[in-house]
Amino acid sequence: MAGVLAELPDSVLQLTYLVAGILFIQGLRDMTHPRTATRGNKISSAGMFLAVVVTILWFEILSPLVLGAGLFLGGAIGAWLAVTVETTEMPQLVGLFNGFGGGASAVVAGAELIDVLASGGSLSMGLTATASIAGIIGTVTFWGSLVAAGKLHGVVGDSPVSGTTGHAIKAVFLVVAVAAGLYLVVQPSFLGQVPLASWVPSYWVLVGAASVLGVFLVVSIGGADMPVVIALLNSYSGLAAATTGFVLNNTVLIIAGTLVGASGLILTVIMCESMNRSLTNVLFGGLGGGDDDSEDMEEIYEGNITETSPEEVEMLLDTADRVVIVPGYGMAVGQAQHAVAELASLLEDNGVNVEFGIHPVAGRMPGHMNALLAEADVSYEKMRELEEINPTFSQSDVVIVTGANDVVNPKANEDSDSPIAGMPVLNVADAQTVIVNKRSLSPGFSGIPNPLFAKDNTSMLFGDAKESMQSLVNEYKDGR
The missing domain is CATH 1.10.287 (Helix Hairpins)
Known part of the structure; x- marks a missing residue:
């Protein structure tokens, strides 16, 4: 054939x-x-x-x-x-897919250079230039994606070097990678056809420098920003593939890589806008709490936390006409989506208007909450985006926040010095009553306390998301 x-x-x-x-x-x-x-x-x-x-x-x-x-x-x-692979681990898997795509591009670009010379051909400037670009982007994508996946999986910690030192390391190895690429480009043009062994070291120097660059580009970025980083690395893998398409003169690879690169970049921009942060701030800033966070938590929480139980929440739901459920990463970790969906169904059967408020960056990847709820057969018509649901919280009798933290933190609107200042959040505090289901008062990825937990209209339902929601379902069934 x-x-x-x-x-x-x-x-x-x-x-x-x-x-x-x-x-x-x-x-x-x-x-x-x-x-x-x-x-x-x-x-x-x-x-x-x-x-x-x-x-x-x-x-x-x-x-x-x-x-x-x-x-x-x-x-x-x-x-x-x-x-x-669990749904909660899907971001890590996406990161690995990005990485292997970028790594493949770097390997294929280098193999094409070897193949051309081994077959007696000449290295043109266009070929070496595109191969160098594919090598740098692909290698950075590979190692950066491995670090991102490791951070999401909890096996890679924070950067062992300071921000200033880390930026200096990145700058040095970027210069080395680019210099090796330029040497590879000009060598065949100005020195004539050269032996295979003469140019190979420059390509591997390029790959080595880009490897270190890829690691340090991501290792210094906090876990809260990993969704943005994964989207950006997805774009990188597409750009590497498209550039390799030029190396191989392969039209379909150029098309596929361009589509992946463009869509990944668009997604990155959307996520940055959803967090009200610039891409530069994500790459060189990073979310994280300050040294006084523990003092802030004691000042905000001490004596101000109201704890509740499934029995008390069930009594609130008995008199509610409108309920909004706000899911977060804790729901994903606890695999509580089915219990949440069952609770919503029971409420609707009792004539309660139930909707879901979805923050665009809730969880660890775009659409994370939507995918989990859809898996539990929640209708897409019930899922409301931030801009749509925020004006309606004031007309809500009960809001149930299950496993979410930073995306409902009012500090984003109230504290201009907060790391999440200006980030669009779900204004759940506007509701008549707020029930927050969390294991503890621990902070979210941003590392800062959440004043919502201490508000007069907020009660904390402590416990695992799945167990807590199932207990609430059972109480509601028993009360019918």
């Missing part, structure tokens, strides 16, 4: 790439809405399957048997990950 494909005119290959590109675009378009996201994923996968199979067979890279075995193995690994 491979021989037959190779005998066809090149226009057939380009037409196949065009079809694959159209499938990518349509799939990405469908992914913009939850109802069509699954279909979009399937369409995009079909486009990638078409592009990979045709490319490998057309250029006779692998035999059909080896190709089939590779597709089967890769599909089996993907299916295993889909079944075994």
Whole structure:
């Protein structure tokens, strides 16, 4: 079959790439809405399957048997990950996907340089320039994504060096990587055709310097900013793939990489706007509490915390006409979405108007809460975005905050010196009664106390999200 494909005119290959590109675009378009996201994923996968199979067979890279075995193995690994990886660990998985995509781009770019020289060809300035760019971006993406995934998984801690020292290290290794890339570009042009061993060290110096740069770019960024970092690294992986497409002169790789790069960058901008922070501040600032946070917590919380129980919350819900549920990362960790959905269903059966207030950066990745609630069969029509739900809190009888912290912290509006100052938050304190379900009074990713917990209309329901919500469900059922 491979021989037959190779005998066809090149226009057939380009037409196949065009079809694959159209499938990518349509799939990405469908992914913009939850109802069509699954279909979009399937369409995009079909486009990638078409592009990979045709490319490998057309250029006779692998035999059909080896190709089939590779597709089967890769599909089996993907299916295993889909079944075994928890939703709360999905950001780490996305980070690893980004990293391996960037790493592959760097390896393929270097392999193409070796292949050209080994076959007796000449290294053009365009080839070496694009290979250098792909090498730097791809390597930075690989190591940066590994660090980001490690931070999200709790196996990578804070940076061992100060901010100033870290910035200096990044600057030094960026200069080294760029210098190695420039040397690689000018060497074939000004020195003529050079032996393989003469230029290879410069590419590996580039890769080595970019590796250190990738680690230090991410290791100094706090956990609260990891969703933004993951989105940015997603964009990097797309840019690396697109640049590698120029290295290989492969149209479909350029299209796919450009789409990934653009969508990742758009998502990064949206998330930064949702946090009211600039990308520069995320990369070089970082969220985190100051040294006086423990004193602030004692001053805010001491003597001001009202604790409640599922029995008391059930009595409040008995008289409520409108209830808003605000989910957060704690709900995801506790896998409480099904109990929350059951509570919402019971309330609606009793004539209560129930809605969900969703903050765009709640959890550890965009759409995290939406995906969890949809998994529990909560209707998308019940999920309200921040701008839509905020004006209605004052008309709400009860707001149940389960596992959220920073996204409902009024300090963002009240304290101009707070690390989250100006960040759009859900104004749950405007409701008549607020029930906050958390394990403890510990701070969120920002590391600062939350005055909401000490407000007169707030009661704390301490405990695991799943156990607390299930207890509330049971109490509500018993009261019917």
